[in-house]
Amino acid sequence: MIGNMMFQPLLISSLIEHAATYHADTAIISKNTDGSITHSSWGNIAKNSKRFANVLQSFDFAVSDRVATLAWNNHRHLETWYGISGSGLICHTINPRLFPEQLTYIINDANDKALIFDKTFLNLVLSIKDSLPYIEHFICLDAYDEKIQNAFPEVLFYDELIESQSAHFDWPELDESKASSLCYTSGTTGHPKGVLYSHRSTVLHSYATCLPDSFNFSAKDCILPVVPMFHVNAWGTPYAAAMAGCSMVLPGPMLDGASLVQLIDQYQVTNALGVPTIWQGLLTAARQSGSQLKSLQRNVVGGAACPPSMVQAFKDEFQCETIHAWGMTETSPMGVVNQLKAKHLKLDESAQFELRFAQGRPPFGVNIRISDDEKGRTELARDGQTTGHLQIKGHWIVESYFNQFTNTVTEDGWFDTGDMATIDQDGYMVISDRSKDLIKSGGEWISSVELENIAIAHPEIDMVAVIAATHLKWDERPVLIAKKSASSQVTEDTILAFYTDKIAKWQIPDKVIFVDSIPVGGTGKVLKKDLREIYGSILLAVE
Incomplete structure (x- = not known):
């Protein structure tokens, strides 16, 4: 006997529909490549995502064809995300900081059919376009620009494309296990590898991201994803923000400390997310300018270990809670988040501070363990002292890499992260090092x-x-x-x-x-x- 409940597939299109229906007037602030600011909203993002879905449909792509984006965090990029994945295609975000040879490799490996790019990447695209035989359409993510047209005669312009399209589009009811987006690893050893996320994994990851013991997003928040949208989908924040109805500030290419301080203060950002090097620059700029970052309640630090001195500085100087988190491209990326339990609130401040150094504990949906080797032959003690190979499994964890037909997991279904770590009895995990860096x-x-x-x-x-x-x-x-x-x-x-x-x-x-x-x-x-x-x-x- 099965339950008598409705079934609706978990789809990315449902996230933007929810945001448009219940948070239509919530602000989306976008800093453009020229430094100007665009004020949009979830309602406008939804309309333009449907316009772009109509554009893509006119290209006669097949379901699950890949569409690549080479762009900063801005409103147009966000619109394309929902238009691509919502219409049944796969959104392939590309890191422009990779070498041209790596970019060419991953675009061809993904067999991308279109390449969408911010105009700051024009020269980069021109330098590799002749090596991209599968690309059928190049789209500049901006208004018409005569100089770009002259330099790149076959280019299309995003604003022109969507201007002639209807804001009505019926999102297809896809199988939730269908692929939605594609990210490649950074490729520090060998070729980058593709990680193919599903609609289901992305929506479940968004639920987990919003939890109070995770990033704690709500409709009262204004979030600033400093982590780029081309870096593991900005840690999934554009999806989670639509689910929660957050306001968002998208910083564009200007990620220096002074620019971020200005955005935080001007738009009353409550929650910001980025890597330690970004926050080091923010701290320096805030001190120099005299800003108190009064609106900033939380900042999430991931991508690398957060120095204890940085946690202390945010707390003592700016009354901002620093949330340590860990994940990787293969984990969508949330693996663990450092939020305290009720029993920890009874500890003194210094003891609580020590706990903050851990990367964190897993939310529902993932599980972690440490093993004696990469194959997971023997699970080691959760005593906070024993170091072993960190392994993970769950609803949004990779099983195999894109275009590779062998599983990447152990015989009993765990993914080996390449990190060495300890885990205590409460599940708090501390990265000792990358196995190759010990x-x-x-x-x-x-x-x-x-x-x-x-x-x-x-x-x-x-x-x-x-x-x-x-x-x-x-x-x-x-x-x-x-x-x-x-x-x-x-x-x-x-x-x-x-x-x-x-x-x-x-x-x-x-x-x-x-x-x-x-x-x-x-x-x-x-x-x-x-x-x-x-x-x-x-x-x-x-x-």
């Missing part, structure tokens, strides 16, 4: 993340990375790569002394190297592979 010194493991968190707390250091350098006696030893603050005169001895009493003496880095910049990849993560290639043998020179 430093094995004399048979003992050293966490590069822990060393980085100590160094970044020094007031004269702006950015750090710790790598394993080859050592004749100990196999590997930690080396700290550091970028000084402007006008800083800090020395290597001063930084090494800063570690005293904060970590075991044998774990203190052997050397500090000061650099003008530290390389980061397309998603804002430090490229430790590049640093190891440059500095991995530096200790051999002094043996």
Whole structure:
């Protein structure tokens, strides 16, 4: 016997329909590539998404054909998202920070039929277009521009395309397991790999995102997704915002601290989301401008470990709660979020603060474990001390990569993340390191993340990375790569002394190297592979 309840497929189109019906006048603020501001609303976003769905239908694409976007966080990009996925096509967001060779590879691997791009990426598109044999339509995500037309005669313009279309479109009732969107991994080793999300996984992920113990979105919030829409779908926030009816501020390409401070203060942003390097710039700009960021209640930090000093700064200086989270392209991306339990509220402030360093615990819908190896042969203790290979499973976790016909999971159905972690009895997970970034010194493991968190707390250091350098006696030893603050005169001895009493003496880095910049990849993560290639043998020179 089955239940007597209605069945409606979980579809992305239902999210924009809900927002248009119940939150039509809720503001969507968009900063354009030229710096101008567009004031829109969920109602207007919905209408234009239907207009664009009609455009796509006129192209005579087949269900599940891929349409690529190469664009910043703005209202037009948001409209295309719902138009593409809602109409039964697959929205393939592309990271413009990848190398041209990588862009060409993933566009061709996805067999994209159309490429939508912001005009700031015109030269990039022109440089690779002859290598994209499957693209049938190039669409500039803007109004008609004569200069662009002259440089790219076959280009179409988004505003012109939707202007002639009806705002009426009947969203198809798709199978909820149909693919909705496609994101590729950053490809730090080998070719990027595609992760193909479904309508069902995306809607369930949106529910989880909105939960009070997750990002806690509501119709009272104004959220600022600083994380780009091309980076794991801006962590799913454009979908969750439509579900909750949040107002959104879309920052466009201007992600510097001063620009973000201005947006937060002008539009009374309550919740912002981004990677640690973004928040470091925001803190610096807020201090310089004297802004108190009064509206900002919460900021979500993901993409890399959040330094404890950053959590403390947001709390003490700006009365803003920092929420640590962890995930990856393969997890849609939410895996765990750090929200305290009721019993933790009885702890003193310093004990609560210590708990905030963990990446967090999983919401309903995902499960995590640590194993003795990548194949998951033996699950290890949830004691908060034992370190193992972090593995995950759930409703929005990858099972296999796009265009690859073998499962990526263990025999018992878990995805190995490549991270090393501990899990305590309450499910709070702490990343020790990426398995490839752990430093094995004399048979003992050293966490590069822990060393980085100590160094970044020094007031004269702006950015750090710790790598394993080859050592004749100990196999590997930690080396700290550091970028000084402007006008800083800090020395290597001063930084090494800063570690005293904060970590075991044998774990203190052997050397500090000061650099003008530290390389980061397309998603804002430090490229430790590049640093190891440059500095991995530096200790051999002094043996």
